[in-house]
Amino acid sequence: MKQTDDLSDVIKLISDIKHKNIQSSHDVAIRTEKMLDNIISQGKWDSALELMELIKQRIKCFSQSLPDEPTASNIMKHILKVIRTECQSMSKKTGDTHSLHQIVTGDATHELDYSETVSNLKSVLLGYLSEYKEELESSAENIAAQASEHIHSNETILTVGRSRTVERFLKSASKQRMFSVIVVEGAPSYLGHSMASALTKNNIQTTVIPDSAVFAMMSRVNKVIIGTHTVLANGGLRALSGIYVVALAAKHYSIPVMVLSHMYKLTSLYVGSNDHETFNVHASPASVIPYSSGSILNSVNIKNPVFDYVPPELVTLFITHQGGNVPSYIYRLLSEMYHPDDYDM
Known part of the structure; x- marks a missing residue:
């Protein structure tokens, strides 16, 4: 894998939260989205498995340092779900089929090979993040x-x-x-x-x-x-x-x-x-x-x-x-x- 151990981005986020440079959960959410955007666009990964591992490393680092601040971890876990969903969708488009039992029980996603290189996964995820950022920014307005x-x-x-x-x-x-x-x-x-x-x-x-x-x-x-x-x-x-x-x-x-x-x-x-x-x-x-x-x-x-x-x-x-x-x-x-x-x- 080409995954890197450089966790400076999440360490900076943790430091800013601990030092009260950012306090509201909304600001944490925006910073996390920006961090994920950088990981996906500039990170050293070729497959969904490598990208997921990069994100999981940051979830573990954040959870260990700030276990009582779940916002960043929640957003990163949500993006993991999006990656899995997109891989499953792309797999269906390429003609892979699953039994009815697998679909009903949810086992179909476990059959996917996340280590395979997916050509347009990066562009799809960046497009989703752009929409997700708009959702974060308009969330309070929509609630109000x-x-x-x-x-x-x-x-x-x-x-x-x-x-x-x-x-x-x-x-x-x-x-x-x-x-x-x-x-x-x-x-x-x-x-x-x-x-x-x-x-x-x-x-x-x-x-x-x-x-x-x-x-x-x-x-x-x-x-x-x-x-x-x-x-x-x-x-x-x-x-x-x-x-x-x-x-x-x-x-x-x-x-x-x-x-x-x-x-x-x-x-x-x-x-x-x-x-x-x-x-x-x-x-x-x-x-x-x-x-x-x-x-x-x-x-x-x-x-x-x-x-x-x-x-x-x-x-x-x-x-x-x-x-x-x-x-x-x-x-x-x-x-x-x-x-x-x-x-x-």
């Missing part, structure tokens, strides 16, 4: 365009912290609807304050409440609309810390919980009800209790989790650029995005 279908006049919407996608969604709805928003401040980051500021500048009636007031205010709410860090394979969420409590309160009052998510946040990771702590990340406890508190710090054990696990039964609807889907449909979206052979690496 659905706002008026889900938000009605005189409703009260509750959200948590600050999500750019939710912010854009609410601003889009405000062009056609009059409604009010309750923003949970999301301690200890208090990103809800900046969210409220952004909404009021758009003339949306906004109220900020502390996390402790969620249950008391939930009875006045018509819908909960939130963003998420990751959509898990079972339809659950890895979301901002504090959202689990909000989802439980919404469940108690039978308030629908809508999750706005880009497709690249959908991951093949499955988390059971008893092991959700294993995927969490803990930030410095200094934002919860300052070091200046003195000797009391020797007597307490402080945890500051970044994420909450929200089980699928607490989610009503996922809204992506493709439309709305219930949590039980996530398995179908997963099969469309990734190939089963690439789920675990």
Whole structure:
């Protein structure tokens, strides 16, 4: 094989994420697409197998360095699925046939010889990446365009912290609807304050409440609309810390919980009800209790989790650029995005 061990492109991406040079998942997605474009157009590969190996090397490198940031790995796994699909399509065009049993069971793709040189694979993949880049850039706009279908006049919407996608969604709805928003401040980051500021500048009636007031205010709410860090394979969420409590309160009052998510946040990771702590990340406890508190710090054990696990039964609807889907449909979206052979690496 002509594959190279030069992983400088993915190492640079990892470094930029760690040093906060790029922070939003959208920016990570755009950078990953650009990296894949360079690999396909300039990388040393002749066959689909060699190209897939180059991409897999980067997935493993990224996953080991940033296991809690799945966006880049998800996009690379999606491109692996595209490569497999294109090879299968080209194989059919050249006259290769498969039995009905192979097609039904999915064994047909395993019969393909990915080590064979495919003349126009590069141009086909670059064309797909060009379209995929447009999809990434328009994804937030397409999600926001659905706002008026889900938000009605005189409703009260509750959200948590600050999500750019939710912010854009609410601003889009405000062009056609009059409604009010309750923003949970999301301690200890208090990103809800900046969210409220952004909404009021758009003339949306906004109220900020502390996390402790969620249950008391939930009875006045018509819908909960939130963003998420990751959509898990079972339809659950890895979301901002504090959202689990909000989802439980919404469940108690039978308030629908809508999750706005880009497709690249959908991951093949499955988390059971008893092991959700294993995927969490803990930030410095200094934002919860300052070091200046003195000797009391020797007597307490402080945890500051970044994420909450929200089980699928607490989610009503996922809204992506493709439309709305219930949590039980996530398995179908997963099969469309990734190939089963690439789920675990």
